[in-house]
Amino acid sequence: MYEVLVAESFEAAHRLVGDFGPATRVHGHTYRVEVAVRGERLGDDGTLYDLGKLGENVKGLAAELHYRNLDEVEGLAGKNTTAEAVADFVWERLAKTLAGSGLSSLTVRVWENPNACAAREDRLPG
Amino acid sequence: MYEVLVAESFEAAHRLVGDFGPATRVHGHTYRVEVAVRGERLGDDGTLYDLGKLGENVKGLAAELHYRNLDEVEGLAGKNTTAEAVADFVWERLAKTLAGSGLSSLTVRVWENPNACAAREDRLPG
Amino acid sequence: MYEVLVAESFEAAHRLVGDFGPATRVHGHTYRVEVAVRGERLGDDGTLYDLGKLGENVKGLAAELHYRNLDEVEGLAGKNTTAEAVADFVWERLAKTLAGSGLSSLTVRVWENPNACAAREDRLPG
Numbered sequence: 001m002y003e004v005l006v007a008e009s010f011e012a013a014h015r016l017v018g019d020f021g022p023a024t025r026v027h028g029h030t031y032r033v034e035v036a037v038r039g040e041r042l043g044d045d046g047t048l049y050d051l052g053k054l055g056e057n058v059k060g061l062a063a064e065l066h067y068r069n070l071d072e073v074e075g076l077a078g079k080n081t082t083a084e085a086v087a088d089f090v091w092e093r094l095a096k097t098l099a100g101s102g103l104s105s106l107t108v109r110v111w112e113n114p115n116a117c118a119a120r121e122d123r124l125p126g
Numbered sequence: 127m128y129e130v131l132v133a134e135s136f137e138a139a140h141r142l143v144g145d146f147g148p149a150t151r152v153h154g155h156t157y158r159v160e161v162a163v164r165g166e167r168l169g170d171d172g173t174l175y176d177l178g179k180l181g182e183n184v185k186g187l188a189a190e191l192h193y194r195n196l197d198e199v200e201g202l203a204g205k206n207t208t209a210e211a212v213a214d215f216v217w218e219r220l221a222k223t224l225a226g227s228g229l230s231s232l233t234v235r236v237w238e239n240p241n242a243c244a245a246r247e248d249r250l251p252g
Numbered sequence: 253m254y255e256v257l258v259a260e261s262f263e264a265a266h267r268l269v270g271d272f273g274p275a276t277r278v279h280g281h282t283y284r285v286e287v288a289v290r291g292e293r294l295g296d297d298g299t300l301y302d303l304g305k306l307g308e309n310v311k312g313l314a315a316e317l318h319y320r321n322l323d324e325v326e327g328l329a330g331k332n333t334t335a336e337a338v339a340d341f342v343w344e345r346l347a348k349t350l351a352g353s354g355l356s357s358l359t360v361r362v363w364e365n366p367n368a369c370a371a372r373e374d375r376l377p378g
């Protein structure tokens with residue numbers, strides 16, 4: 001099994017609703033998002049999936065979230081913007097681009113800081 | 127599948143017994159322990175498991191091991207305090223806290239330095 | 253399940269052939285290679301596999317690739333030296349050493365920089 005992974009950062013504000021103590025105050029993070037795809041075979045060009053192309057996709061998504069309040073971003077507004085929810089948001093967006101590419105699974109990992117992250121990992125539609 | 131992960135550090139001494147060369151001398155590391163839990167569904171609050179709550183648990187365990195000689199810690203004394211053994215120790219302690227929480231698995235990763243680690247990953251009791 | 257992992261770095265030049273934009277120019281990276289082995293049980297000495305011994309193997313391989321042009325290294329010459337191909341090269345070399353050691357799988361992860369990597373993960377021959 002092969003995997004390729006790219007990472008990007010963005011800086012954004014958010015707050016949680018519920019029993020989350022100081023995290024219910026508006027605050028922010030330098031988020032790091034790691035995106036990994038998996039598959040069984042390399043192509044004739046020696047890649048599973050072009051790192052540069054995957055990097056451009058992730059860079060675009062990170063740019064959309066940079067210097068934003070996540071609680072106001074379409075697709076996140078109205079939800080609790082936990083790291084899990086942000087991973088979900090990125091996963092759904094990238095899965096649309098990657099479906100049908102022959103890759104078997106997609107993992108999106110969202111770090112709020114170097115000591116805390118959430119991830120979603122699921123199979124990609126064929 | 128979702129995962130949340132938190133990390134903490136502690137500084138401790140230890141020595142190995144057996145054919146381990148310089149590691150048989152008393153020495154120490156700035157250990158980094160990463161704890162990840164996995165599960166299938168997010169709760170209504172948008173979390174798999176509250177990162178803050180998991181962080182408090184891991185912080186407490188790291189504090190117990192900080193500035194100690196691992197070879198004298200109850201639960202490790204009498205064992206060879208390899209990174210695998212430390213991962214085991216932390217796994218067993220956290221599994222007691224997390225069992226029955228609906229999470230499917232627990233991974234504990236113990237870094238002795240940024241270039242060497244051991245991990246234990248196993249299903250949690252339901 | 254247990255895992256142990258070691259990492260080493262090497263600095264090397266390469267170029268890609270094909271539709272890879274600026275990556276078709278001769279350039280280079282400070283590569284970081286992470287090698288992880290997995291297995292079910294710890295030995296009587298408290299290890300899955302001696303971190304020091306695994307580290308020596310990986311250090312030797314990294315030394316072979318250090319300050320080289322990967323496109324001229326035997327086993328890589330004639331291939332597109334993508335991160336996937338480098339992971340493959342390291343995987344095949346280490347699998348020969350580790351086969352029959354009772355370990356179940358081997359993962360080799362090759363970082364071209366802190367934001368891009370490729371990995372190969374497969375079962376080891378028994």
